[in-house]
Amino acid sequence: MFPEVTLVTPTRDDIQRMADWLSDTEVNTVWYGVGTDGKPLHTSYLPEAVLAGGESEWDHVFNDDNRTIYSVYSEAGEHIGEGQLAVEWPLLEARADLLIGRKDLWHHHYGTSALIGLLDHAFGPLGLHRVWVDVPEYNEPGLQMCQHVGFVMEGHMRKTHHKNNEWFDSSVLGLLSEEYPRRRAKLMETAVT
Amino acid sequence: MPVITINGPIGCGAVTIGQMVAEQLQLNFVDRLFFTEAARIVGTPVGTLIAKEQRVDRFRDRLGRFVQTMLERSAMSGVSGEPYFGRGIENLPPETYMDLTGEGGGVAQKLDDKTFIEAMNKVAHDLHAQGDAVIIGRGANHILANAAHTLHVGLLAPMEVRVKTLMDREHFEEEEARIHVEELERAREDFLLKFWKVHPSEASHYHMMLNMGKMNTKTAAEVIAHAAGDLTS
Numbered sequence: 001m002f003p004e005v006t007l008v009t010p011t012r013d014d015i016q017r018m019a020d021w022l023s024d025t026e027v028n029t030v031w032y033g034v035g036t037d038g039k040p041l042h043t044s045y046l047p048e049a050v051l052a053g054g055e056s057e058w059d060h061v062f063n064d065d066n067r068t069i070y071s072v073y074s075e076a077g078e079h080i081g082e083g084q085l086a087v088e089w090p091l092l093e094a095r096a097d098l099l100i101g102r103k104d105l106w107h108h109h110y111g112t113s114a115l116i117g118l119l120d121h122a123f124g125p126l127g128l129h130r131v132w133v134d135v136p137e138y139n140e141p142g143l144q145m146c147q148h149v150g151f152v153m154e155g156h157m158r159k160t161h162h163k164n165n166e167w168f169d170s171s172v173l174g175l176l177s178e179e180y181p182r183r184r185a186k187l188m189e190t191a192v193t
Numbered sequence: 194m195p196v197i198t199i200n201g202p203i204g205c206g207a208v209t210i211g212q213m214v215a216e217q218l219q220l221n222f223v224d225r226l227f228f229t230e231a232a233r234i235v236g237t238p239v240g241t242l243i244a245k246e247q248r249v250d251r252f253r254d255r256l257g258r259f260v261q262t263m264l265e266r267s268a269m270s271g272v273s274g275e276p277y278f279g280r281g282i283e284n285l286p287p288e289t290y291m292d293l294t295g296e297g298g299g300v301a302q303k304l305d306d307k308t309f310i311e312a313m314n315k316v317a318h319d320l321h322a323q324g325d326a327v328i329i330g331r332g333a334n335h336i337l338a339n340a341a342h343t344l345h346v347g348l349l350a351p352m353e354v355r356v357k358t359l360m361d362r363e364h365f366e367e368e369e370a371r372i373h374v375e376e377l378e379r380a381r382e383d384f385l386l387k388f389w390k391v392h393p394s395e396a397s398h399y400h401m402m403l404n405m406g407k408m409n410t411k412t413a414a415e416v417i418a419h420a421a422g423d424l425t426s
Binding site: 090091092093129130132152153154155156157158172174176177178182186 | 208212215219220221222223224225226227229232233236237238239240243325363364
């Protein structure tokens with residue numbers, strides 16, 4: 001069985017935890033690395049900047065119709081990571097990003113559960129047609145997780161991902177709304193057995 | 194700057210072979226990304242373009258709509274269940290699949306042929322201009338028929354090989370896989386006949402054709418990589 005997780009609206013405490021996790025080299029190494037100023041990079045927003053900003057900055061990031069950011073919580077009620085859907089409404093598609101910040105929970109299927117949660121939301125209430133991910137070559141576990149969930153390799157591009165002054169290959173994987181139900185069902189079957 | 198197009202019916206191993214060739218020659222690999230890029234140009238969901246290629250009503254889509262309809266029926270009748278796999282499906286006979294299908298459906302919107310083909314042409318020519326790519330299907334070998342430094346490879350495979358691929362990859366039952374293969378092959382033939390007036394298995398449109406019923410994927414990838422050497426030498 002996959003662990004239970006819930007996706008909820010982030011709080012300021014959650015974003016502070018994100019900042020702490022991202023400042024850990026082991027975490028930011030599998031994520032976006034650090035910028036030229038040595039500070040860890042994140043997708044869509046920078047936790048420290050949001051925490052330092054006012055209400056309008058917070059609203060700009062967390063009340064955006066084109067980008068939904070969720071905190072991932074474990075069954076025990078602990079904040080363990082963050083998921084995002086950056087939606088392009090005319091195309092009915094979203095790019096998904098997911099980070100489990102709690103290193104002690106890596107390789108325990110929390111990422112898989114959170115990704116299923118994101119997909120359920122994308123293909124359910126949001127009514128999207130395609131969700132895609134861009135996985136750099138240095139994140140092999142992430143690639144395997146996405147394929148396990150049912151994402152299809154749509155393309156693999158050479159030296160398109162920049163991190164810490166180096167270029168890396170990245171894979172674009174996609175999942176369509178009509179592909180998801182069967183693959184989700186199979187995934188759940190394997191989880192039970 | 195080689196560009197290699199690989200075309201073949203579903204289940205013949207084009208994607209696996211394409212990835213192996215790309216890895217071996219350090220090339221970009223472009224499969225469905227071709228359509229997602231075209232969709233971006235047109236400004237419409239990718240399903241609209243896929244519907245152009247796969248106009249035959251696919252079994253999987255029908256199944257998806259069937260499940261959706263069942264969910265709606267369950268919701269209306271107050272039967273609760275886990276999303277997508279709610280109770281009630283087992284009570285319907287299989288022939289209901291057909292009753293529930295209709296023309297189009299899904300997110301597919303109307304897209305005129307001219308706009309579609311212009312977007313496809315742009316993506317193919319952009320990829321060719323950029324070079325160093327393996328492109329899977331989507332009529333790329335016809336769009337780039339006479340383009341320089343381009344190798345066009347056709348694949349074929351017996352039905353049993355393709356059915357087995359689908360069973361392994363998509364977890365289909367044998368009959369379901371067979372229907373899927375037949376439907377998608379019909380759609381592929383229609384797609385190429387409509388837009389390029391050619392049959393996909395016509396050997397004259399390729400530099401070479403490989404029979405995947407007689408060759409394993411590793412060997413096929415090596416043969417293609419070797420042939421691509423002529424493009425750069």
